[in-house]
C-alpha cells in the first residue's frame with residue numbers, strides 16, 4: 001500500500017535548463033489502491049483542484065509493477081477513446097509510441113491516494129505528430145487512443161479543443177500533477193491548477209532566443225503563457241496536460257526555461273494550429289462521420305432510386 005516516491009527511467013537532458021518532462025522528470029511510483037506521499041508538491045503557485053473541476057484531465061503513467069504505476073505526463077480527454085498530449089511525452093525515454101503496453105492512462109480522480117484500477121485505461125495506439133522534432137521542440141503534439149471507451153461521468157468527460165489561438169492577455173487555466181519546484185523529484189499527489197495569461201508571442205520569443213539560438217518559439221504552432229509576477233507556471237510532470245482558455249483546450253504544456261522563472265513564460269503547443277491534423281488523427285470527426293454515413297447510406301440509396 002505504502003510506497004516511497006522515486007525518480008526512475010529519467011535521464012538528464014543535454015540542455016538541462018530547458019525542461020521537457022519525460023527526460024528530466026518524474027515522478028512518483030504508486031500502488032493501487034493508494035499511496036501516502038510524504039511531501040506535498042504542486043503545479044507552481046497552484047490551488048487544489050476539486051473533484052470534477054477538470055474532468056478532462058488525465059495522467060500518462062509507466063506500469064512499474066503488477067499494481068503500481070509511475071506518472072510522468074498529463075493529457076486531455078477529447079473523445080470517447082482519445083487523449084491529447086505532447087509528442088515529447090510519448091517519444092522520449094518513455095517510448096509509449098513503441099511500447100504502448102508498458103504504459104497506461106488514468107483519469108476521473110484528483111487525489112492519487114484514491115486511485116483504483118477502475119480509473120486506469122490501457123493504451124491501444126499512439127499517434128505523435130509526424131513532424132515533431134526534438135531540435136526546437138516544434139509540433140509537440142500527439143494523440144493517444146485507449147483500448148476501452150472512457151466511462152464518462154461527472155468526474156470524467158471530454159472537452160472540445162479550441163479552433164482559435166487565444167488572444168494576448170486571455171486568462172487561462174493550466175492543470176496537472178507536476179512538481180512544485182523545478183527539478184524536484186516528486187509530483188503532487190493532488191491535482192493542481194493555476195491561472196496564467198497569454199503573453200505576446202514575439203516578446204516571449206525574444207527572451208528565449210537570448211537563452212538559446214536553437215529555441216525558437218514558432219509564433220504559429222506555439223504560444224506562451226505566464227503569471228504577471230512569474231509565481232505560477234506549469235512544471236515537470238505537467239507536460240502534455242491542458243491549458244484551458246474560454247472553455248476549450250487551447251494549449252498543450254510543452255516546455256519552458258525552468259519553471260515560473262522571471263522573464264520566461266511557459267511554452268504551449270497551439271492546439272488551434274493543429275485543428276486539421278487533430279480531426280484526422282483523433283478520429284473524433286472522421287470516424288464518427290463514416291459511422292453515421294454507413295447508418296444512413298441505405299436510406300440515401302433508396303431515396304436516390306425513388307427519384308430516378
Ligand code: 4AZ
Nearest residue numbers: 019020021236237239256
Ligand atoms: C516539463 O518538464 C515542463 N515552465 C513543463 C512546462 C514547463 C517547464 C517544464 C514550463 O514538463
